[in-house]
Amino acid sequence: MNQSPGEAGQCCGMWLGLRVQPVWCLYRKSGIINRPSSFQAERSEKMFTGKNIFVLTSAILIFLHVSVWIQDNHAFSVREIRIAGASLVTDEEVLTAAKIDISSPIMEANVETIRKRLLRGLPQVMDVRVSRIFPSTIRIELIERDPIAIILDNGIWGVDSDGVLLPRFSARHGLDYPVITNIRLQKYVPGEKVDDTGLTSLVRFLGELRTLNPALYSRISEVTIDDMIGVRLIMLDYNVPVLMGHERLLKKCKDLEIAWDFLLNSRKAASIKYLDLRYRDQ
Known part of the structure; x- marks a missing residue:
């Protein structure tokens, strides 16, 4: 087996x-x-x-x-600074605020430190982006505040739709903005938000108007506000005052545009002393 x-x-x-x-x-x-x-x-x-x-x-x-x-390697030293988005500030003002050491190694350029210097030194700037472009370039891209009006008070000052005061304006900035004439700025410095209820209402109204009806916004020469009349506009054509009151300002602006076009086309605007839109059903 x-x-x-x-x-x-x-x-x-x-x-x-x-x-x-x-x-x-x-x-x-x-x-x-x-x-x-x-x-x-x-x-x-x-x-x-x-x-x-x-x-x-x-x-x-x-x-x-x-x-x-x-x-x-000297080829990697800072040799060029490119600035973009500057209209309210000059290149010289940007360079002064940035304090970048030309010819220093590009790796030593701290972009966050430069950004903080620019925001601290330039009230006109809302935000800024700083970047390194090898081998030898620093790029600075500014996002400036957008002026919505000019304030006349011992000089010409800009203000944006958030109520932030901008430094003195000059002819190079362009002065094609509505002028606010009854706001006092003694205690404020550029870069601060003006703590004034009337100004806050005005700049918010002007910002919304420029967005919704830029044509009518461009026809406004002067703006004031007080407790009795509320908002008062002065039209660029013929300096005609328009009493707006305190409420429904944007709705009243639609009525104003229709009425103003009619007065201009009929050549009656020059004879108008003022327009009163404070009350309903006028």
Whole structure:
């Protein structure tokens, strides 16, 4: 009778009174058969980790060498400053506020520090973006405040729709804005928000009017406000006063535009002393 080696071993063990298992079973249970594959996996993992450490270390060293080379290389010094978005301020004012050291290494130019200097030194600027353009250029992009009116009080001052006071205006800024004439600014400095209820109402109204009806906005020469009359407009054509009151100002502006076009087309505007739109159903 033919027997396999395993069966023969078992029979021999039984004859001797011993419990014998085949050798291949012992190797399997002890894990010796699986050892070569697990050993290779562990070795591969160690090699992979070693490669990662080598690559990371090499990258850090390269970065450090490049940084030192850039700082020592004059080709990476600041040689040009590009300014965009400047209309209320001059390039000279921007450069003075930025305090950028020309010919210094471009890596030493801290863009956030420059940005804070510009916002602190230029009240006309609402926001600014500063960036480095390698090898040797700093770019400054200004977002200026948008004047909505001019205030006459011991000089010509700008004000935006948020009520923030802007520095003195001159002819180079363009003076094609409505003029506010009854606001006092003694205690305010450029860059501050004017804490005046009347001015806040006026600039908000003018901002909305310029957005909704820029044609009528451009026809307004002067604006005032007081407790009794409310808002009073002076039209650019013929200096005709328009009494607006305190409420429904934008709705009244639609009526004003229709009436004013009629008066101009009929050539009667010059004979009008004033228009009173303070009351309903006029």
